Amino acid sequence: MMRIAVDAMGGDHAPNQIVLGALQAAAAMRSEIILVGDPARIQEHMPPKPPKNITIHPASQVIEMEEKPLEALRKKKDSSLAVAIDLVKKGEAEAVFSAGNTGACTAGCLLSWRQIEGVERPAIASQMPSMHGGFLMLDAGASPDVDPKNLIEFAMMGRAYANRVMGRKNPKVHLMNIGEEPGKGNAFSKAAYELLKEYPWFAGNIEGKDVFLEPVDVVVMDAFVGNIVLKTCEGAAEFFMRIVKDRVPTNPLARLPYLPLKTLLTPLKKMSDYAEVGGSPLLGLNGICIIGHGRSNAKAAKNAVLLANRAVESRLLDSMRKELSMVVSSAK
């Protein structure tokens, strides 16, 4: 039996929306969900007869969104986040989902679970839409200052995820760069290219434009670039959505001709809407963690729990350890 620990108190709309999302996810999967937090407050949002695969695990404290990660983790050992992470460490759960303080979540998992052998820096992966069924990019925000060699780890972790969770066979890895040809880029990307080109799955440089238009599996970059790409896409998508909405008349009759727009704009909405995917996996540690956005609603929480479950059931960690063993053995 697989078990997903859910930080029921983390996020702008916790525990209400998180509990509702977990209940929806419970109905759609076999694994057990452990809601971690204040039992009384969680109970308020539970139905009289909750599903059998959902339980409550008490935790008396809550780490707030604006708290400093390390300080909060040190002071609040009985916080819902720390307890959820600890359940995985003790082998009482296989994955964590939290929509709370991202920094505390990343630091907590890193300190408690430690890195998989061969990994120096963890990475947040983000699944992006594209003309060819989407791609995975990492690092989208975990480790801002990395060494070019860390991109090899990101590539291997991304390959394992793309294969196990996204169903891609023998995934290729591209390096995000300015210019396609070898030798293009800044000092960092040139050095990363030289290291990556030794691997058979490396497919070369790719530009920010082509990731959406060409068939791509995994794209690696440092977290500064990755996070800016992610936020830029969200911002551009929201900008387009707002402009379209502003131009559509409010009068119901005058609105009629614009009805077909609704389905046409779904991909835009998806990109500007966190709820669709629900969360981003934190990769490279001895445990699965799905990081949700602070403003996660029930739909986002449900999708995040289902994603955690998919990662656990597909044995993502085993696959990642196997993939990473290649860099380990070559380094020894």
Place this chain on the structure above:
Amino acid sequence: MMRIAVDAMGGDHAPNQIVLGALQAAAAMRSEIILVGDPARIQEHMPPKPPKNITIHPASQVIEMEEKPLEALRKKKDSSLAVAIDLVKKGEAEAVFSAGNTGACTAGCLLSWRQIEGVERPAIASQMPSMHGGFLMLDAGASPDVDPKNLIEFAMMGRAYANRVMGRKNPKVHLMNIGEEPGKGNAFSKAAYELLKEYPWFAGNIEGKDVFLEPVDVVVMDAFVGNIVLKTCEGAAEFFMRIVKDRVPTNPLARLPYLPLKTLLTPLKKMSDYAEVGGSPLLGLNGICIIGHGRSNAKAAKNAVLLANRAVESRLLDSMRKELSMVVSSAK
């Protein structure tokens, strides 16, 4: 009389589309346009009675798109690009427009014109659309590996441009970063923040999402990040456009309900379409250069020439020199 030197042979559709664009621009402005290139090939696309403010200046060679910039400039001293740049150096023109080899254009202008006092690295600026009438971002591609202190120069050049060419009063400058609060980011952005915060026009960090949604004048970053942001926006916009097009029926009658879409999607088209703006200014040198995209058509060429003219007529260079003198005097 102001004069714009146009590299008539540079670009995928040169000289045809470049000459046509220059002719359209000539009709819309007083300044003189100097078409630089092979007189016979340019003449083919000229009307029997060309406008009085357009002349031809001969150049016997052409730098191709795939040539190595420095090598091409050294070998082809009589290329249309080198001759156009030289016209500005000799005081026979005030600005250059080229849709040819971007690397050769940037290097040629830098070597021939040299930097304005106070500038160490030139920058390419890019005007982006937004909910609040757009913003200017730089560096979008000229100098990939810079020092945090170079962002002060970019900020000052951007301020002068936003004021003179975009009409913004006392423009504010944001630093592109991951997280809004001071202290966020990677080592580079943290160092840049510490330097920028000494200036009264500095407005703090901004995230990739908010540049489109909040009122912003100028955003600075290194060229690696800037170019990736630019290309990502183009790619995302084109991706949305293609998806929408794929979903609209091809049958003319079934198409009817989708007609309102056309105007609604204009902003998307603008972002994916170089022709709208026409070109990006290369800033920081003793001369004005507008760099066009290789695939510039007549409309793009026309807009680029008009942009060059606006930069010259607004005395952008004087304004930039004045702005930069502040960093110079404080350093002495």
